Each structure stands twice: as structure tokens, then as C-alpha cells.
Amino acid sequence: MFTFETKLRVRYAETDQMGYVYYGNYPQYYEVARAEAMRNLGMTYRDMEAKGVVMPIASMQIKYIRPARYDDLLTIKTLVPEIPGARMHFDYEIYNESAVLINKGSTILAFIDKLTGRPCQAPEWFVEKLVSFAK
Amino acid sequence: MFTFETKLRVRYAETDQMGYVYYGNYPQYYEVARAEAMRNLGMTYRDMEAKGVVMPIASMQIKYIRPARYDDLLTIKTLVPEIPGARMHFDYEIYNESAVLINKGSTILAFIDKLTGRPCQAPEWFVEKLVSFAK
């Protein structure tokens, strides 16, 4: 439906003594990819929160295929497979500099009204932007 | 088959501006739980690496049920559902101070020979310890 690519350079801080990126840092890479995909749609996650909606993660799946190394310039492809309703689905594919797929993941995010703390639907203005891009 | 419980106090560094533990910090909590479970079996992951075997993560699943907050003293239950062969399966359940289940996850780890970089079977001494505990 909607895809977007972003680049990310591996930090030394993100490696561990195995010499690779620590497995717990990939969710942070997904966050960056998701934020840049939203920015490309003409809004930001910061705006979303400013407008009173927060998007906590409900679930996540990760498949670690090959290691990423320090200073690698990774390409992260973000995919939004469907129009969000009460939840939003993102898929991620991470490629190394040789264009080899090294990591795959997906997250499901909820829409929560910041004021009430209760689940809500994806804001209309957000869905409209997504739909206009997906055409 | 084998279960173990460990306690972990949420650090300020682990929260984000939503006021909860950042979703990307749970893999680190699983790592701590796994390491303490192994220590309880009479060995350590450090020993495992010293004996030439590293255990990178192959896949992970997380279900975020309720948020964890700063300074919460969490209880993490680690479960090893089956005798490891070429891979090892861990399940995790995280409970808050009110004994409410707030997070569930699972990871599959590979056994890799550090010298050759190739997959190997779980070391015999390790399997024996697991089996003796599971009785």
C-alpha cells in the first residue's frame, strides 16, 4: 500500500561484544524508519502527539537473518500494508550495503487518546494523507 | 520444562516521554532474565562464550499488554519449554508489583561455534544441566 526507505548508520554504542548490532537495538531502528516514513507523508509523529494521540506498540515480531556491523549504512524499508483503523500495522525490511536482507520485522501500534487514555480510531487527517499517497 | 524468576527494577533511562518503559528495552529485560536463569542452572552465559559458543538471537516475538513505569520492581519469569538442539527457545512473562502480567515474549537463539562461525548443537554439559534441573 505505502512504502518508504530511509538510511541509518550503525553507532558504536549499538554493537555488543559479539561484534554485531545488539538484538535489542532493532526496535529503535524501526522507530526511526517509522518516524521518517510518517515525515515523508507530510506530518510527524511529534505532530500526532501534539494533536493528542499517542501510538504505543501492541506487539512486535523480529527475524534476525544476518548481523549488522559497526558503521554499516543500513537501508530500512517501511511498509504500511493496510489503512489503519483502531490499530496500525508497519512492516520493516533492513538491507546492508550489499543490498542483502539482514532483518525483517513488524509492529502493531494502537491509537490512544492522550486525554482519556483510551483507544481511539486513526485520526481522519492521517488516514487521508495515507490514502492520497497510496493512490 | 524449566522455569526461573528474576527481579528487575526499571531505570529512568528506560522510560520515554510517554512516561512508560520504551518498547525497545524489553529485549534487554529478556537478556537479563535469560542470563539469571542460566546462572541458576549453575553456569553463566559468560562461561558459554568462554567455552567457544555464542548464542545470537534468531527471532523474537513480544506482546505489550500493559505499560511498565519508572522504579517498578518487575518480576520476569523465564521458561525453557524444550531441550535445546541446534536452537534454544526461551519464553518470558513480565509481572508488575500487583502481579499483573504486563508483557509476554519469546526468543529463539542459535548455538554458533565461535571459531568457525557455524551453527552447532547445544553443548552436552549444558543439556545435562538443564535435564537434571527439569527432573
Place this chain on the structure above:
Amino acid sequence: MFTFETKLRVRYAETDQMGYVYYGNYPQYYEVARAEAMRNLGMTYRDMEAKGVVMPIASMQIKYIRPARYDDLLTIKTLVPEIPGARMHFDYEIYNESAVLINKGSTILAFIDKLTGRPCQAPEWFVEKLVSFAK
């Protein structure tokens, strides 16, 4: 004036590809030590925030003497050298399992009124607890 010791086990996540604890993780260790020192005084930093005072860091100094390694059980000594006024000073010394001093640091924290966002004095109840312990 006031000193307190706490133990902390190095996580795999905290190492980097040099095989040691990443230099950027020590501030997090200081945070844990500080929080446990305050808990030992009969309050918590969580209480402090609940009572409307936040304590952001104004400055920090670190001296890295020897590396810390994965799974090391570190001892962190926290020192409060003086009664806090508008600012609070903490010193830290980190020792490895051989009781060797491997890291020294200090931080200065401000007291900020959460409501107004303006600097304030250390709460009286907090100073009283510190003074009663220091006797």
C-alpha cells in the same frame, strides 16, 4: 557526609565491540546508584517527582580508569559531599569484583519545580532526611 553502596551486574547490551562496557552507559549506572542511595534514605526519586520536583543533570564528569566487562558484578559507591541547596552534588566510585577502582564520576543536579519549570531549593523534608543520616 553521606555514602551508600549498591551492586549492579553488567548486561550484554551494555558492552560494545571493544568487549567492554560502552563509555556512554556509565551515566546510567550513576542513575541507578543515585536512586538506590535515595531509597536507602527512606524516599525515592519517584516520590520526589510525585511531590512536584524534578532533578535534571546540570553537569557531569567521568574518569574511565579500567574497563568493566560483561557479567561483572560492580560495586558503586555514591557520595553526597554536602547538604544540597539549589543544586545537589553526587560523587560515584565504581569497583570491580577484585575491589579495584575502575571508574570515578560526579554529577550536579538541579531542583526544578515541575509546575513552574523554575529552579527551586531542595525540599525541606529531603534535606532533613539527609541530615539525620549524616549524623
Place this chain on the structure above:
Amino acid sequence: MFTFETKLRVRYAETDQMGYVYYGNYPQYYEVARAEAMRNLGMTYRDMEAKGVVMPIASMQIKYIRPARYDDLLTIKTLVPEIPGARMHFDYEIYNESAVLINKGSTILAFIDKLTGRPCQAPEWFVEKLVSFAK
């Protein structure tokens, strides 16, 4: 002597419940700035390690002037005030999008021969690159 500027976008993961960047994440920002400054000199820190020299941190100082917020696009100015000998000095200044100085820091790094684990002088090829840029 030598200065370089790099941009860095604040991640959600890097904020804490105070709503600002956690104080312990600035060393990671310095690492990125340092690495990009070295890349701009025509080499990378990855090369340095590949050539057998690692550069652990010996000491660090940070002054926290104003908070950084989620999604801020920070500008980090890196300064190398002097030709390195057995140690290398880096200074950092971080500016927000309004060009306000929000953070100042400095680090001293050692040069260590990876093989022997002993301190060494800055490699000649590295010093030559620095000198040619500084002219």
C-alpha cells in the same frame, strides 16, 4: 585547529519521562559527531580499528545547558583543539534548531594497540590527515 559539523535527529528512544533527551545519551551523540568528523577527514574509526588501533575514552566532561526534545534536528560541532600524541582531545557543542547552544562537552581518548593492549602514539597517517586539513 579542526572543526566539523554534523546533524542528528533525536529518537523517541532517547527521551525519558521528563520529556527531554536522557542525560546519558549525549555521549552517544558525541560518538556520532566524532565518527562523522573522522569520516570527513577521509578515514573512518572503523578503519582505525581495522588497522589495529582502538580508541577508548579516558575522560569526559559534559555541561547540560538546555534540554533537547524528541524529533529535534540537532547540530553538533566537533572541535579538535590540538594535534594528538598519545591521547586525542575532542570538544563538542550541540545547538538546537534555533541555533541555541544547549550542550557542551569534551572527551579525551587514548590510542591503544589492539594486539598488545598497550597505549601507543596516534598513527602517523592519521596525524598527517589532520594536519593537512588544519592548514
